[in-house]
Each structure stands twice: as C-alpha cells, then as structure tokens.
Amino acid sequence: MSHDAPTGPAGPTKLVIENIGLILSGDLGNPILDGDTVVAIDGKIVAFGHGGDIDLEGATTRVDARGSTLTPGLIDSHVHPVAGDWTPRQNQLGWIDSCLHGGVTTMISAGEVHTPGRPTDIIGLKALAISAQRQFSAFRPSGVKVHAGAPVIEKGMVEEDFAELARAGVTMLGEVGLGSVKDGETARQMVAWARKYGMKSIIHTGGPSIPGSGLIDKDIVLAADTDVIGHINGGHTALPDDQIVCLCESCGRGLEIVHNGNLRAALLALNTARELGQLERIVLGTDAPAGSGVQPLGILRTISMLASLTDIAPEIAFCFATGNTARMRDLDCGLIEIGRSADFVLMDKPQHSAGATMLEAVKLGDLPGISMTVIDGVVRTGRSRNTPPANTMAEVVG
Secondary structure, eight states: OOSSOOOOOSSOOEEEEEOOSEEEOSOTTSOEESOSEEEEETTEEEEEEOGGGSOOTTOSEEEEOTTOEEEEOEEEEEEOOOBTTEETTTTEESHHHHHHTTTEEEEEESOOTTSTTOOOSHHHHHHHHHHHHHHHHHOOGGGOEEEOOOOOOOTTOOHHHHHHHHHTTOOEEEEETSSSOOSHHHHHHHHHHHHHTTOEEEEOOBSOOSTTOOOBOHHHHHHHOOSEETTTTOSSSOOOHHHHHHHHHHOOSEEEEETTSOHHHHHHHHHHHHHHTOGGGEEEEOOBSBTTBOOTTHHHHHHHHHHHHSSOOHHHHHHHTTHHHHHHHTOSOSSOOTTSBOOEEEEEOBTTOSSSSHHHHHHTTOOOEEEEEEETTEEEESSOSSSOOBSSOOEEOO
16 A cells, blocks of 8 residues: 555545444544444545435445444554654654554654754754654655644744744644753743744653653643643653642643553543543543654553543543544544544454453453554555454445
C-alpha cells in the first residue's frame, strides 16, 4: 500500500460500511450510537444509523463489518515525529505505519525535539517548526494525519515571533520546558502570545526526560497555563500524588495521560477527574518515540488499562482517545458526526477472550483485534499485523 495519501478516482467516492455490531461515537455524552451502518462521501461522514433508513446506492467501496465494532480513528495526542516515517530516537523506519495497525489515524506532535542537531536559536527553531508543518501537511505516512510543526520555546522570543509562526501556518507549541524556558512567569507570557495567535500549547510535567529538560512541577505548570497539561502521569517520572491532585483540582485545562508514563499516577489522575465530574479533560497519548521505544498498540493498551483498572466504562475510555482530543485540539475527526472526517477503526474482541463482547474484553484488560482502518473514507489496512486476531473480521466486499 502506498505511503502517500491517494488521490482517488475521478468523481465522488462513496464508502458504505454495513452490518456493524456496535458503533462507538467518541462522544462522552452519548458514547454508543444506535445503528448498523455508516456512509461517507468524499471522505466525510454523511449518514449513520440503520441500513434500511439510509441511501446505500452507488457505493464505490462496500465493507461488510460482520458484526464488528466501529469506532472513530484513534488519536495519539503526544508524539515526537522527525522526518517522514523514520525516527532517530530508535533509528526505526515505519513506526507511524505500525501505529496505524494499532488503530491510530491521527497524531499530534508535542515537538520535533529528536531532530538531530535541533536548532535552539530563535530563527532556527522557527524554521524547523515551519518546515515540519509543511512536510507533514504534504506527506502523510500510510495516510495517517500527523499534525506537526510544534516549536519548543526558548528564551528571547518576543510576541512577533509567535505572530510570524501563526502566519506561516504553525498552530501549536511543543512541550514547554523542553527548551530554555523553565520558569512559570516567562512561560505564561509566551503561552499567552501563542494563544493570542490561535496556537494550542502543552507543557512537560514531571521529572526530566531528554537531555536539556528538567523538573517541571505543579507551580510552573499552573503558572504557565497551557491548554494541555502534558503527561500528567509523568514522562516518565511523575510528580508526587498531592501535586497531581492539585493540578486536577486547580485549573480546567486538559489532562493528558500517556502510555510511557507512570500507570499508578495515571489512575490517580483519572479517578480524580472522575470525582470532579470532568472526564472531558482526559486525553491520551503515547509520548513516543522515546527511550522506551515505539508503542504501536500504546493507545489501545492505555484504553484497556484505564478501563480495566478503574470504574470507567470502556466505551467512555475510547472517548479519551477520540472525541475528547478532537474537541480540545479543534480537529475534524474523532467523532461519528455528520460532516466529520471518515476515519474509522473496525475491531472486535480478540479470539478466545474471556469477554463475551469487545467491550467486555476491554473491561477485562484484553486488547481488541483490529480488522480494518479507514482514513478519509479510504480503506488503509486490513487485518492488523500487531493486534491479536479479531473474533470477527470486517471485509471489503465490493
């Protein structure tokens, strides 16, 4: 399969997915939808519900879900891309394609910090961010949407630097704290400038990860006031429990849980958000590539771990990696809604799971088996090479 996003045939394309056993919406308020069919035209969702109530004629691609579950494409809210589908962090090729086989159809860069010789001067860091934004806009590895171009802020930046970045198409900052700006006052000023020009922000939380990073504690996080508190469960080293609880209680910003962090701290943050009635703040990432490698199943594993080790229902846990992130990051994917991008994952319980259904299997801590991924209405993969085999397998039938 080509690594470039295909242009498709001339004329409108129509995808029909029938015989769906369960539709997960990605929406916390209504996580399970009534229906068995989803239709997309030219990469956008145009209808969902029961097949008998929907126009299914003229399909250019027809998929029989064979009772599988359909979810929105999963979103990894925290990755560190560099160049196409290669990462120097582990000298690995094809890591994005491998994550697609884990159901991830969209990735959000938290900074291209692993770039060899990454420039830290102001001209250089702006050039790197603009270049990354251009590269991943023009090249989508295996069709995956990588939102890149996330500059790491450095001392000496002024408001015009953020205005210039925004004019060039940069829409987000990399992790605050990975550069020379590590104090709350300076970070808050630069985050405010970024927000003024429509740029989303995230901050490193916890102990140092890469050379040049340092401890970012609750006081710095609260002072910086970024849109997302990055890896609140540490990346890798978590803050003390009282600081994690304080961050959950003291602001309304996004709370990001990552696969590469501290699982016990993740459960603390999730349970605190649940007690506060603020689950809409929870988003999921992997924080890969990293020292612990690339985790193609990292988002699925995090969903399964959170659902199986807490009172959170699995259909709610899927929202953390879909609709929550989409709304927090102003993305047009992540939800089964009319007009949204037709990014889907078809999955079922793994063969021989003790769970009777996909949701029961996840609640027991098993990973679902993926039989198909779809991006912009185009089938990108069949059976996943990374998940266990699904009990039922979706299939292109026409």
